[in-house]
Amino acid sequence: MPTTLLRDSRALATLAVPLVLTQLAQVALTTTDTVMMGLLGTRELAAGGLAIVIFNQLRTMGVGLVTSVGNQIAAAAARAENATEASQGKASEDVRGIVRASLAVATLAGVAGAVLMILVGRCLGLLGQDAAVVDSARTMLFALAPGLLPCLWFQAIRQFTVGMRRPQALLQITVASIAVNAGLNWVLIHGTWGLPKLGLTGIGVATSTVYLLSFLALYVSARRDAELAPLLSLNVAKADPATVGRLVGLGVPIAATYGSEAGFFSLTTLMAGSFGPAALAAHTAVNQLVYIVFQVAVGLSHAASINVSRELALGRVDDARHIKNTALACAAAVMTVVGVVYVTLPGLVLAPFLDSGSDRALDIATHLLMVTAFLQFFDCAQNIGVGLLRGLDDTRSGFRITLIGYWAVGLPAACLGAFPLGLDTVGIWLGLLTGLATTAVLLLRRYSTSLTARTAVAPAPAPA
Structure with missing residues (x-):
């Protein structure tokens, strides 16, 4: 067992570490945009924030459509490694076919999302927003819309590199993009070097x-990789309709899950706002902390998901079961350290967000951190559970279970704690904890049950 745990930990870390760091770098990327908007003024920050919320909602759901690609690539690559010489070519063509299909799905989603973004921008005036804010937000949406297509292309190739267990270039490219983004923001906002002064639109x-x-950097990096280059095909016209349909069938529940989760947390933000500015400020600050730490869960979940797909393709059902335990143990270790910091140093943790805010907001946020120290265990576990089920190609169960956990349990619990019980914002977060805990238990139980069912019909393990 110790040998198995060590092997699984190394396999998980190989994928998880660069993925976690990439996720954290992406947070820094979006934070840079927010800081730049704030420097322009309150109206620009409001308009830019509105546009970014709309863009992120469509981007997140588009990413969900291609998230299963990494699992499909991992399984196909594992089969290719163990194929006979006669069937090696067909196994490699399976990987190329998935890559082509994923880019086709990304293209369709990118075009549809960009059109929808523009249409939503035209309708913003009907939502009762300030006219000046709407005009600025609409112009920014027009500037953001073309970026959705290369964003989803990047995600498709990202899933390809992760599925092939070669994600290292992702981190370097994402870190470099932070510097490039900051420089372009400054140049286009202020119109330096002879370029037009675009302000918020910049x-x-x-x-x-x-x-x-x-996208271009990741594509070039993959083309220079001797293992990836022969499998990377951009010929979308040759995409197999059946493969495209399979990816869409797996991706739609993932996209719906992402959208449902975003809606759940957005609704709790509105609830917190009903208790006044101090409560909303505290909720926002702690929610941002949770979002940052959540990137660790995303990396672990994705890595565990890819490894499950690989082990099952090789017929190693017991190893797939061990991956769950390893991922949860790694998550628990990280969350314990973070939780101890929350409980012992709340003032230091909250200083970047509420240092100049009201004492009331700081007091509320400190209490919320106590809840968060436990909540993040379940938040991480439920995200890992979704990834594990994705490794089984079971995305529908993940969607159904999250609907139960978020909306049937979490939301009523949050309303009960906040209003009838009079716990205000703390009650909301206790409801969040309850919903996430329910979701985590149901997802992990579903995964264990599914693996037990497969054990009886699993093929013999591939030779070492």
């Missing part, structure tokens, strides 16, 4: 440009 143009450059 941030949208910079973001779209960075997505295009990131």
